[in-house]
Amino acid sequence: MAEGLRERKKRETRQRISDIATALFVEHGFVTVTIAEVADAADVSVNTVYNYFPAKEDLFLDRSKDVVHRLSRWVRGRDAGESAAAAVLREVRGEVETVSPRVGLTKDYKHFLKVIHEAPTLRSRLWSVQQEVQENLEAALREETGAPDDDPMPTLIAGQINWLHQTVMGVIGREMVAGRDPEEVSREVLLLLDDMEELLSEKVLNYAVRRVE
């Protein structure tokens, strides 16, 4: 099962292109940097870039793709006796408390978001990533609870949990772009999370509780 040279090179090339592109975008902006420039800097042809990334936006959002499975992963990993929403709350609080870059609590996240902010097509794509997160979560909930296909509850709960996550990411983004201090934002968001938990109904907070053995 050892990975061949071919596959490694492929992965390396892809990563290199994405990294170089991201760096260029952060420095000069998304619209100004052309695909040709990216290809030049990465020392590949333009076609090779398109071989890995369907569109220009994918060059920048490639790393955001791991967020897609975050919520479903957290839910699947919930403790015994813990509900889906409770698990997500716990995990989010953990990330926020530790001022983790994974939730954007880092100085340079600002530059990242700035690129997205000034490129409408990128912003659109980011929202559709959020949508993927929710669809993914819904599937996980349906699987974990064994709810039938016509049961709307997984859809609804996924929406509620996604609201939680999306709002937190949104607020963090807004504050970081404003140049706030990560530690400070962390403290504020923890308070916000308390507010949000209070806004969730008991039905949401008690959905998909993992059976205690």
Added chain:
Amino acid sequence: MAEGLRERKKRETRQRISDIATALFVEHGFVTVTIAEVADAADVSVNTVYNYFPAKEDLFLDRSKDVVHRLSRWVRGRDAGESAAAAVLREVRGEVETVSPRVGLTKDYKHFLKVIHEAPTLRSRLWSVQQEVQENLEAALREETGAPDDDPMPTLIAGQINWLHQTVMGVIGREMVAGRDPEEVSREVLLLLDDMEELLSEKVLNYAVRRVE
């Protein structure tokens, strides 16, 4: 204040382009139809099309733009003694009960959604419209309640209400694309709305209640 010949022609041209484009997209799909074909059919130059619409997607989503103010309008028009969420629930139920095309309960909505479904860039753009709806609602809530800028509550409530709306539109879309009967979907969605109302906390249901004179 009479509208000059210039402005009328302008509006007419814009509308004509959008209409023709939409018809072509519905018939042949979004990717297949080229801007040049749209321009030809509308008897204008390609550049004129771009004069009115910043990007190809805007040709199709132009009519969806009035959805942006829907939630904020409903909230601003809430009855005395009625909360923001209650007003939205009431209005949505009204639209669904009357099997209104405004919420997509119509046979030909299917073709409309099909165009969006098979064009990733269009789908992205649609999500960002939803986002605009929420931002708009948040602003309305902040204005109506007079909440200070650092009060997170309007953001949170807007998110909750937007969840309501977005989920309803999503379910309707899904069912209509599946070829379901509008009347039938209407009945189902009314039940769904009851489920959703039960999932909303009292805090949400009682936010921004209009003072009784």
Added chain:
DNA sequence: TGGGGTTGTTGCAAAATTTCAGTGACTCTG
């Protein structure tokens, strides 16, 4: 170890989207 199939890469070319600067008709003001 060598050959045949697979596959990533590339150059070339074309189609389509999108941007830009100019032009001419219309409008408004004095």
Added chain:
DNA sequence: CAGAGTCACTGAAATTTTGCAACAACCCCA
């Protein structure tokens, strides 16, 4: 009615994106 300004429209160019055929590096198996 003269002149300045505005604005829709146009032609040309830049950029993104797709398609195809060729090439070379890698992988697998005899």
